[in-house]
Amino acid sequence: MIEFRGVDKRYPDGTVAVDHLDLVVDAGKVTIFVGPSGCGKTTSLRMINRMVEPTRGTVLVDGRDVMEQDPAQLRRGIGYVIQQAGLFPHRTILDNVATVPLLLGWNKKQARKRAAELMELVGLTPEMSGRYPTQLSGGQQQRVGVARALAADPPVLLMDEPFSAVDPVVRENLQDELLRLQSELGKTIVFVTHDIDEAIKLGDKVAVFRVGGRLAQYDQPGALLARPADDFVDGFVGRDRGYRGLGFRSADGLPIGELQTVTLGSPASAARDAIGDGWALVLDSEKHPQGWLRGTELPSGDEPIAAERLVAGGSLYDTDSDSLRGALDAALSSPSGLGVAVDGSGAVVGSVSADDVLDKLKAARADEDAA
Numbered sequence: 001m002i003e004f005r006g007v008d009k010r011y012p013d014g015t016v017a018v019d020h021l022d023l024v025v026d027a028g029k030v031t032i033f034v035g036p037s038g039c040g041k042t043t044s045l046r047m048i049n050r051m052v053e054p055t056r057g058t059v060l061v062d063g064r065d066v067m068e069q070d071p072a073q074l075r076r077g078i079g080y081v082i083q084q085a086g087l088f089p090h091r092t093i094l095d096n097v098a099t100v101p102l103l104l105g106w107n108k109k110q111a112r113k114r115a116a117e118l119m120e121l122v123g124l125t126p127e128m129s130g131r132y133p134t135q136l137s138g139g140q141q142q143r144v145g146v147a148r149a150l151a152a153d154p155p156v157l158l159m160d161e162p163f164s165a166v167d168p169v170v171r172e173n174l175q176d177e178l179l180r181l182q183s184e185l186g187k188t189i190v191f192v193t194h195d196i197d198e199a200i201k202l203g204d205k206v207a208v209f210r211v212g213g214r215l216a217q218y219d220q221p222g223a224l225l226a227r228p229a230d231d232f233v234d235g236f237v238g239r240d241r242g243y244r245g246l247g248f249r250s251a252d253g254l255p256i257g258e259l260q261t262v263t264l265g266s267p268a269s270a271a272r273d274a275i276g277d278g279w280a281l282v283l284d285s286e287k288h289p290q291g292w293l294r295g296t297e298l299p300s301g302d303e304p305i306a307a308e309r310l311v312a313g314g315s316l317y318d319t320d321s322d323s324l325r326g327a328l329d330a331a332l333s334s335p336s337g338l339g340v341a342v343d344g345s346g347a348v349v350g351s352v353s354a355d356d357v358l359d360k361l362k363a364a365r366a367d368e369d370a371a
């Protein structure tokens with residue numbers, strides 16, 4: 001879909017921004033360009049829509065050299081989103097989104113209808129359509145930027161640090177929204193960031209650049225964490241990469257153990273023998289976990305087990321969707337040392353242990369080595 005073949009970019013002052021880039025961007029997937037400041041991410045991105053022209057080599061979009069295409073026509077098929085959205089300050093939100101359809105010659109009514117649909121798609125409410133960009137939060141403005149880039153339904157979307165100007169919580173929401181949107185739309189997305197965590201979360205594939213515009217590694221996120229190509233990539237993917245890499249490992253077949261449970265409000269006497277001095281997980285009537293109770297903390301006699309005596313639990317391991325990372329975190333964060341496994345509805349199905357997670361990891365590695 002998009003291919004760089006031996007591409008260099010040298011600016012007139014002699015700066016080499018991109019040095020011999022060979023890279024194939026998969027159609028319908030999210031490809032991330034990540035790396036430190038000045039490593040040529042933006043330059044590489046802009047060579048795709050010809051905002052920057054290569055000094056040497058070829059950039060192909062859909063098999064055709066971009067230098068042989070009319071720039072305006074090329075860009076019609078390529079949406080572009082930048083940091084701080086780049087909205088027109090004196091146009092309403094609706095008109096900002098309708099800009100591209102109008103440029104494409106749609107009539108005003110069609111263009112506004114399309115704009116309203118796109119606003120809904122990116123999670124903006126109709127009340128916002130008449131406002132001006134400064135009357136929206138940073139995160140909302142970014143959504144408008146995404147809606148505008150999608151307006152002509154381009155097969156390709158280029159995004160240059162689109163979420164870096166918003167606070168971490170909003171940023172996470174925007175990332176989740178992008179993944180949801182992408183699962184519906186299946187665009188070819190090239191996304192620039194200098195945040196490796198964002199790269200790992202969003203990318204189907206991640207290209208790590210080093211300063212001087214050289215590609216250091218191009219791989220799936222799990223492979224990047226498991227096998228950095230060199231010290232630079234190792235340093236860049238950062239601390240805890242072993243732990244974070246567990247997020248890409250399936251927990252299918254992880255043993256689910258037994259778990260001592262008691263029901264909130266039930267009489268202490270019924271639990272005493274079963275718990276002894278150990279831990280029990282306290283459930284409500286729908287088997288949702290409420291907290292942990294230590295045998296030594298059981299009320300006397302037949303008093304009911306009350307919420308006040310419970311110790312807060314750790315994270316839950318969702319057997320329907322979580323990776324080994326989720327399972328290990330559940331075990332490590334549980335006061336009893338046993339992680340709580342739940343099904344998709346949040347009902348407890350049993351326990352997971354850190355030892356079992358590590359055994360599973362060991363087995364998976366042995367399989368990989370054998371292969």
Ligand SMILES: Nc1ncnc2c1ncn2[C@@H]1O[C@H](COP(=O)(O)OP(=O)(O)OP(=O)(O)O)[C@@H](O)[C@H]1O
Pocket residue numbers: 011012013015016017035036037038039040041042043044194
């Ligand atoms: N128009 C230009 N003229 C000269 N040098 C430029 C020009 N644009 C970018 N550069 C230089 O090219 C190199 C790569 O710049 P680029 O903007 O592609 O980096 P980047 O990876 O996007 O960095 P950042 O993370 O800071 O956005 C830098 O050294 C930059 O100073």
Ligand SMILES: [Mg+2]
Pocket residue numbers: 041042043
């Ligand atoms: Mg940049």
